[in-house]
Amino acid sequence: MDDDKVFKALADPNRRQLLDRLCDQNGQTLGQLCTSMDMKRQSVTQHLGLLEQANLISTHRRGREKLHFINPVPLYEVYARWIRKFEEGRLGLLHDLKQELERNGK
Amino acid sequence: MDDDKVFKALADPNRRQLLDRLCDQNGQTLGQLCTSMDMKRQSVTQHLGLLEQANLISTHRRGREKLHFINPVPLYEVYARWIRKFEEGRLGLLHDLKQELERNGK
DNA sequence: TTGACAGGCAGGTAAATGCCTGCATATATG
DNA sequence: CATATATGCAGGCATTTACCTGCCTGTCAA
Numbered sequence: 001m002d003d004d005k006v007f008k009a010l011a012d013p014n015r016r017q018l019l020d021r022l023c024d025q026n027g028q029t030l031g032q033l034c035t036s037m038d039m040k041r042q043s044v045t046q047h048l049g050l051l052e053q054a055n056l057i058s059t060h061r062r063g064r065e066k067l068h069f070i071n072p073v074p075l076y077e078v079y080a081r082w083i084r085k086f087e088e089g090r091l092g093l094l095h096d097l098k099q100e101l102e103r104n105g106k
Numbered sequence: 107m108d109d110d111k112v113f114k115a116l117a118d119p120n121r122r123q124l125l126d127r128l129c130d131q132n133g134q135t136l137g138q139l140c141t142s143m144d145m146k147r148q149s150v151t152q153h154l155g156l157l158e159q160a161n162l163i164s165t166h167r168r169g170r171e172k173l174h175f176i177n178p179v180p181l182y183e184v185y186a187r188w189i190r191k192f193e194e195g196r197l198g199l200l201h202d203l204k205q206e207l208e209r210n211g212k
Numbered sequence: 213t214t215g216a217c218a219g220g221c222a223g224g225t226a227a228a229t230g231c232c233t234g235c236a237t238a239t240a241t242g
Numbered sequence: 243c244a245t246a247t248a249t250g251c252a253g254g255c256a257t258t259t260a261c262c263t264g265c266c267t268g269t270c271a272a
Contacts, residue, residue: 004119011117012260013110016188023192031218043261045220064218064269072192079189082122086129086178118230137248149231151250170239170248 001055003081006074009054014039015047019056022070029065107161109187112180115160120145121153125162128176135171 009015014037021036022028030048034041048068051057055074059066115121120143127142128134136154140147154174157163161180165172 003122007113007117007122011113014260016109016113019192029218039260040262041219042221042263046260061219066219070192075189075192079185083181083185083189086125086176086181120230135248145230146232147249148233148251152230167249172249 001074001077003078005050005054006056006078009050009056012047012050015051018044018047018051019070022057022068027067027069029067031065033068107180107183109184111156111160112162112184115156115162118153118156121157124150124153124157125176128163128174133173133175135173137171139174 017037018033021033030041030045033048034044037044037047048057048059052059055071058069058071061067123143124139127139136147136151139154140150143150143153154163154165158165161177164175164177167173
């Protein structure tokens with residue numbers, strides 16, 4: 001997985017909204033997704049392209065339509081490799097901070 | 107919490123690296139952090155500024171030094187509000203995809 | 213076959229981003 | 243006090259990003 005592409009894809013609120021819409025209803029067409037996005041179809045296409053490059057969605061065509069499906073795996077991997085790491089040290093880190101503040105706040 | 111600031115802050119590999127360095131050793135000064143970043147001090151300052159605005163780090167001064175501490179809370183909240191949501195629907199989503207592929211792959 | 217519909221592709225532009233240089237300020241130390 | 247050290251602040255510049263317009267291709271249905 002390319003961490004960087006995933007993080008960059010998630011950096012834009014419109015792309016997060018697209019994931020949200022797909023979470024509401026998976027397998028939507030480009031046209032359907034466009035109705036909830038305040039921008040031109042071509043722009044939505046670009047956003048979906050970035051999501052697909054980040055492997056956050058997968059697509060396939062049905063006739064003249066293009067269906068979009070969420071792939072939750074990269075999101076979970078971001079959590080596993082990135083967020084959980086800091087979560088584990090959470091108490092320790094807060095302890096360090098507290099100690100430092102006390103040492104200097106006296 | 108401002109989701110957008112957190113996601114945008116995490117979008118840059120240098121900022122993620124800074125968080126990593128702080129995870130290795132919490133409470134480092136700007137100067138210390140600079141030694142592991144291949145850019146000028148002023149650039150590092152800007153990155154740290156974004157991390158602080160996203161509430162991912164907190165700082166306080168000790169004399170002429172500025173110490174930086176990780177705040178793991180926003181990371182956990184991103185997970186709780188964002189990633190867990192998709193994780194929950196994971197099996198269902200994969201099931202939808204499989205079904206769709208089979209319907210059209212025949 | 214022809215018209216309507218769904219989507220792809222190719223620039224163009226304004227704004228945001230990331231990095232830099234140069235200079236200013238504040239603190240520690242001899 | 244004088245100097246070195248740690249950081250702050252301002253502005254410039256190149257790249258990337260996000261959105262747009264305009265046009266082309268492919269599919270369905272009458």
